[in-house]
Amino acid sequence: MxxxxxxxxxxxxxxxxxxxxxxxxxxxxxxxxxxxxxxxxxxxxxxxxxxxxxxxxxxxxxxxxxxxxxxxxxxxxxxxxxxxxxxxxxxxxxxxxxxxxxxxxxxxxxxxxxxxxxxxxxxxxxxxxxxxxxxxxxxxxxxxxxxxxxxxxxxxxxxxxSLRKQSAFLSQLAAKTMPKGLHCLSLRLNVQYHVLPPDERQFPNREKLEDDDLYHYALFSDNVLAAAVVVNSTVLHAEEPDKHVFHLVTDRLNFGAMKMWFLDNPPGNATIHVQNIDDFTWLNSSYCPVLRQLESAAMKDYYFKPDQTTSVTSGTSNLKYRNPKYLSMLNHLRFYLPEVFPGLSKILFLDDDIVVQKDLTPLWSVDLHGKVNGAVETCGASFHRFDKYLNFSNPHIARNFDPNACGWAYGMNIFDLEEWKKRDITGIYHKWQTMNKDRTLWKLGTLPPGLITFYNLTYPLDKSWHVLGLGYNPGVEPEDIDAAAVVHYNGNLKPWLEIGLSRFKGYWSRYVKYDHPYLQECNIQ
Known part of the structure; x- marks a missing residue:
């Protein structure tokens, strides 16, 4: 041969x-x-x-x-x-x-x-x-x-x-930054809000905020433009907009800007309510494990130590898990819905990187069969199962959970708050979050503790309700997007960033008011 x-x-x-x-x-x-x-x-x-x-x-x-x-x-x-x-x-x-x-x-x-x-x-x-x-x-x-x-x-x-590592590093870095145009927009809106007379700073329809016969949404965001897209797209497709109530919670820096945007651009007949998370006095380190852990020396070193390297050579995972979103209580507020909305029995939770394409009111009629959380499952043959998110080498995880259990998506979730309170969901979350103080059960984030907290308490919704991947997967099929009630830009490639996937940006940008003077002045195109 x-x-x-x-x-x-x-x-x-x-x-x-x-x-x-x-x-x-x-x-x-x-x-x-x-x-x-x-x-x-x-x-x-x-x-x-x-x-x-x-x-x-x-x-x-x-x-x-x-x-x-x-x-x-x-x-x-x-x-x-x-x-x-x-x-x-x-x-x-x-x-x-x-x-x-x-x-x-x-x-x-x-x-x-x-x-x-x-x-x-x-x-x-x-x-x-x-x-x-x-x-x-x-x-x-x-x-x-x-x-x-x-x-x-x-x-x-x-x-x-090395190029792939560099690309991942730069993608993580870009995802952490606030585009100059959005920063400009927030500043201009804040200035305008603080020159308003106090009697002009209030939204109408305050009597609807705890009317349990209406359709209530929870949206926690520090991004004015993203929140506006969520609200605009939802109201546009609602059959009865006057029955929809949006509860927005933001931080102190963006509170005035968020209120000003919706005062100046009211969403038709829908009701808007904007709150400042800093006004929730019950959300403190004596009650909340995440806040308590952030006060520890180890966590401060992990996040704030001056000589921490954020270069390519230090690996992209370090930068990923030091993303400021994991520090923000806006991200963890989803585990405190009954405390935030004590007068409601059901609420639809929406992330700020989604776009609504159909009327969502049928979700309030879905029978959750005694479960607390209604969500779309994300696992295939082996992908997005529990062992992807949790450390099954830890005996606490191995004893209590099935590694092949199917994961599900945050981003569009219908929660039964009455059942939540009966089962003490927030207490379950507190227990596991406290056990994870050294990050040995899972890495930082809200999906892993969510999978744990709502284990065997999540009802699977039809997949057409929620299609994911537009923030990282260019292979999402157009027919799946068009058939979806909600599309989700989960991942680093958000549609408001330059690095966003151009083929999917149109689904988001059609709900942006580009003719607004502030958007034009801030060069948001």
Missing amino acids: HTLFFDLQQLRLRRHEKRLTELLQQDEGEKARLEEEAIKRSKAVDGAILGKYSIWRRDENENSDSLVRLIRDQVIMARAYIGVAQARNNQRLLRDLRIRLRDSERVVGDATIDAELPRSAPDKIRAMGQVLAKARQQNYDCNSLVKGLRAMLHGAEDYAR
């Missing part, structure tokens, strides 16, 4: 050399004809030899990038032969290969299609082909070449891994 392989390689070499010699002696028209013959003969030999390579190789359909790829292939082969020439101390060949390698790299540059190549490209290809043919003749050693190519492959894989 080895002899046959070597004979086939030698046959291939002789044919290339013969055609190369003839090619260099012919005029341009004859060169083109002979080159095409060389391509056909090369392909015939290549098809019988593993690890095939032809210095004249082109795509059968003459793609627009065939020359670019040919040059890049020649560059790869040249680098491999440089290693062989160095091992054999063939200085003359080494010099020729390096000269041609430098020329080819300059010619191809950042080109992606043939039209971007300079006119000298065919000459450089031909010159490199001559040197590669010489290298084959003088240094043809399968083992040496394979070793060289393998070393290059490992180097390329290491480089690709």
